[in-house]
Amino acid sequence: MCKKGGELNESANTKTLKPTMMDVAARADVSQATVSLILNGSPGAKFSQATRKKVFDAAQELGYRLVQRGPWQGTPSTNLVAFVVDEVVSDPWMALAFEGARQRALERGVSLMLSVCGSGFLEDDDLRQKYEQMQVIGYICGTILTREITPSPFLMKSPTVLVNCYDRKRRLPSVLPGDLEGGRTATQCLINSGRTRIGFINGQDGIDATSDRLRGYRQALASNDLTFDPDLVYGGNWEPQSGYDGTMKLLGLRTPPDAIFCANDMMAIGCYEALKSSGLRIPEDIAVVGFDNREIAQYMRPPLTTLVLPHYEIGATAVDQLLDIAAGLTPRHSQLKVECELIERDSV
The missing domain is CATH 3.40.50.2300 (Response regulator)
Incomplete structure (x- = not known):
């Protein structure tokens, strides 16, 4: 039986397992996405000092060492990610998600291109052909309201991560607020x-x-x-x-x-x-x-x-998810939830 922290009960036939990011998240009582963002020092990620301390303390207690994700190793013609949203005007959420994704993409040596497509993702043939000609790494698709979408066959054939939306059949990975x-x-x-x-x-x-x-x-x-x-x-x-x-x-x-x-x-x-x-x-x-x-x-x-509605963190997490998929890695979770941190002020 496994103990919290990734260690097995000691016996002659068992070995100690290396702690994982999920173990740190469980010890700190936060999401895996929060652990990743804090330990990677993502600029702009908004977490309280208390949450940061919990994560660093949990990592130290478990002896967890972060394996840094390096720059994208694709060819020079494939260093672009398409960030496609339904709208950016009525509320700031998709702008925040794009900024989080842009900052993380810069850290990974990748560029982002933003497109606003209304209710349909890449249903415009001209836009789709443009992205195909650019040989983009893949697509991050976001919606201003958290909702279910039906992915197009085109997205199903391409590396794609959904932001603030999801495919009920979970054929595509998604990152959502908790x-x-x-x-x-x-x-x-x-x-x-x-x-x-x-x-x-x-x-x-x-x-x-x-x-x-x-x-x-x-x-x-x-x-x-x-x-x-x-x-x-x-x-x-x-x-x-x-x-x-x-x-x-x-x-x-x-x-x-x-x-x-x-x-x-x-x-x-x-x-x-x-x-x-x-x-x-x-x-x-x-x-x-x-x-x-x-x-x-x-x-x-x-x-x-x-x-906090954590769209900045959601965007950053989506970039890592997409680059992992493009590198041939299978996401550990088809749907990631990023917790909404409590900001205590004077109204309680």
């Missing part, structure tokens, strides 16, 4: 502060982030013997107005909440306005947690406790 665990972390943060009646303002139906964050919320309640009350859940649309409306509805309950988890920071802005207009103090009367760690969160009054 929304379920993020929802659980946000709710647990409020429970740890002594709150027992926690409202949840969620995003619109039909989106993976909406269902996953709700599942995480419910799991945290169940783990702490708190009863799920559907009256405490309000379906918003990610916009500040729905945060305001949802908060006013929650405050109108016979027993209003003592904490509110907003499924994104934009709805948390509306939540703040509703609480302040009702004469309630944050966090003395009601604690609030958001999600996404948008730039504005640190400037809210009080500064908002929230979770």
Whole structure:
């Protein structure tokens, strides 16, 4: 039987196994992607000092030594990766993913070319032929909303990694945010502060982030013997107005909440306005947690406790995945989840 850390029980017929990155991740209670990004010193990767210390301490305790990924060893004509997204304007997520991928690609001696293709990936014959003529290493395909896609036959024949989207049959590897665990972390943060009646303002139906964050919320309640009350859940649309409306509805309950988890920071802005207009103090009367760690969160009054949506890290991880595949290596996991780290500020 294996022990944590990759060591076998000592006997005459067993040997000590070298610790792996997965062992470090298990010891530090983080994802493999987080371990890789921290130990590789990726510029721009946003992790707290506490998380970095956990990873370095776990690696040292296990005696793990990082095997550095070297520069891409392809031919001079194959040092380009196509980064294809559906859109980059409405939210910053794909721009962040591209920046994370670009930085990691530079470290590996590879260039990235960004293309915005709307809802269909490489359905434009001219664009596809252009990439084929360039002899690209492969494709990273990303969506602004976390969702399922149906890969085209062209992508199925090419080295491809999906970012913020996935193929339900898992024929292509994907890298996604850990929304379920993020929802659980946000709710647990409020429970740890002594709150027992926690409202949840969620995003619109039909989106993976909406269902996953709700599942995480419910799991945290169940783990702490708190009863799920559907009256405490309000379906918003990610916009500040729905945060305001949802908060006013929650405050109108016979027993209003003592904490509110907003499924994104934009709805948390509306939540703040509703609480302040009702004469309630944050966090003395009601604690609030958001999600996404948008730039504005640190400037809210009080500064908002929230979770990072780790698209920079997701982009960097996707580059390593793609280059491994192009080198003939089989991904250890068909779907990687990058955890959404809690950023503790003054709203709890």
